[in-house]
Amino acid sequence: MKELIDPFQRKIEYLRVSVTDKCNYRCGYCMPEQGVHPEGNHTEYLSFDELTRVIKAFTELGVKKVRLTGGEPLVRKGLADFAANLSALPGLVDIALSTNAHHLDKHAAALAPSVNRVNISIDSLNANKFNHITRGGDLVKVMAGIDAALAHGMKPVKLNMVVMKGTNDNEIEAMVDFGIQKGVEVRFIETMPIGPAGVSMMDQHYPADKILKRVREHVGSDLIPSSSRTHDGPARNYLIAGTDAKIGVISAVSQHFCETCNRVRLTARGFLALCLGQEDGVDLRAPLRAGVTDEELRQVIIDAIAKKPERHFFNENVHNIEFRQMVSLGG
Template sequence: MALIDPFNRKIEYVRVSVTDKCNYRCGYCMPEQGVHPEGEHTEYLSYDELARIIKAFVNLGVTKVRITGGEPLVRKNLPTLIAQINEFEGLQDIALSTNAHHLAREALALKEAGITRANISIDSLKPERFKNITRGGDLSKVLAGVDRALEVGMTPIKFNMVVMKGTNDDEIEAMVDYGLEKGVEVRFIETMPIGPAGVSMMNQHYAAEKILARVRAHVGQDLIPSQGKTHDGPSRNFVIAGTNTRIGVISAVSQHFCETCNRVRLTARGVLALCLGQEDSVDLRTPLRAGISDEELQQLIVDAMLKKPEKHFFNENVHNIEFRQMVSLGG
C-alpha cells in the first residue's frame, strides 16, 4: 500500500503536533487567552500512541516527519519520542518546528535523539516588539536557542518570519542580514486566514512578491532560483548571489502550492487533518484506543487519503476555516 490521494499526489510527509499548548500567544496563531477554556481537560495521544501512528505512516511510504505544536518543547521528555521513532526503518528525516524559547536547554538532547534540523519562528529582532507580537516572549532566549542549535550541529536551521503589514514589515531587510550573519535560511510567510486569530490578521497581509522585491533591492544582487529539495516544502527558494544564504517565501494566499502538496497533519489529540485550509479530517484516536490492529490502522489511513481535497480556498472565502486554530494544526 502507498498513500496516493484522489489527485495522484503521493503523501510522503506528516506533520505531528505533540501539544496545542504554547508559551507564546502570537496574534496570527492563537487567541490571547489560549486555546482551551480555563480548567478544560485535554487528552493528548501518549508518545507510544504517537509512535504507533507514525510507524503506520512510515510503513506506507512516509519518509519525513516534522514535530510541531503548539510549542513542542513545552511537552516533557520530547527526546524520548524522537529516539523511539528514529528507529523506524524508512524514516529519513525528523525535523522540529519551535519558537526556540526552550531550545538552548533542549538542543543537544534533541540532536542526539535524532532531530537533524529545525525551523525557528522569529517575527522580530527588536526585543520590545517581539514581546508584543508574542504577547510576552523573550527574544534573548530565542536568540540563545538559535546559537545553541547551530552549535550542536542542527542543520539546516531556518528562520520563519510571518510578515505583517504595519507591525514588522519594516524588518524584512534586518532579518535578511541576520540570516546572512548566521548562515541561516530565512523564510518569509504570508499571514493565513486560519481560525479566528488568523482571519483577524488578514488586514495585515503582505504579499510574497512585495517581500521578494524588497529583498532584491536590499541585497543589491540577483536572487537565483534554488532547485527544490525534499525538505523545502511549500517554500519558493532563492540563493543570494555570491553567498550560501537562501531566502524563501511561502505564499499560501497570493500564490497557492496545492498541486504539489505531499503532506497531512496529525493533531496532538489524534485527528488526522488532510488540508490546512479545509475541514476534512479523520479521527484516529478513537479506533486506536478501541484496539484496532496495525493492519487496520494502516488501512484507515489509506482510506483517509481519499478525503484529501484538491486545494484550499483562502482567496475565495477567508471565513470558511474559522472552525480551527493554527496552533492546533501545527502550521
C-alpha cells in the same frame, strides 16, 4: 509496500505531528490571548506510544519525513526520548522540529542526535516588538536557542518570519542580514486566514512578491531560484547571488502550492487533518483506543488519504475555516 497516493496522484510522504496545542507564547496570528484552553483542559492528547504507533503506520505506507510541531512542542515533557524512539523506525529518514526556541537552549543537546533540522519562529529582531507580537516572548531566549541549535549541529536551521503589514514589515531587510550573519536560511511567510485569530489579521497580509522585490533591492543582486526540493516543503527558495545565503517565501494565500502538496497533519488529539485550509479529516484516536490492529490502522489512513481535497480556498472564502486554530493544527 503500499504507498499513499491521494485522488490527485500526489504521493504523501510528509507527516506533521502536533504533540501539544499548548504554547508559552500567544502570537496574534496563531492563538487567542487567553490560549486555546483557558479553562485548563488539556486532556485527551495521544500518548507518545500512541503517536509512535500512528507514525509507524505512516512510515509503513511510505512516509519518509516527520515534523514535530505544536503549539510549542518543547513544552511537552519527554520530547527528546520520543524523537529518539522515532529515529529507530525503518523508513523514516528525516525528523524535523518547529519551535519558538524559547526552551531550545536547554534541549538542543538531547534532541540533536535524533532531530535532523529545526525551524524557528522569529517575527522581529527588536526585543520590545518581539515581546508585543508574541504577547510576552523573550527575544534573548530565542537567540540563545538559535545559537544552541547551530552549536549542536542541527542543520539546516531555518528562521520563519510571518510578515505583517504595519507591524514588522519594516524588518524584512534586517532579517535577511541577520540570516546571512548567522549562516541560516530565512523564510518569509504570508499571514493565513486560519482560525479567528488568523482571519482577524488578514488586513495585515503582505504578499510574497512584494517581499521578494524588497529583498532584491536590498541585496542588490539577483535571486536565483533553488531547484532543491529536499527540505523546501511549501517554500519557494532562492539563493542570493554571490553568497551562500538562501531566503524563502511561503505564499499560501497569494500563490498557493496545492498541486505539489505531499503532506497531512496529525493533531495532538489524534485528528488527521488532510488540508490546512479545509475541514476535511479523520479521527484516528477513536479507532486507536478501540483496539484496531496495525493492518486496520493502515487501512483507516489509506481511506483517509482518499478524501484529501485538491486544494484550499483561502482567497475564495476565508471564513470557512474560522473554527480551526492554527495552534492546534501545527502550521
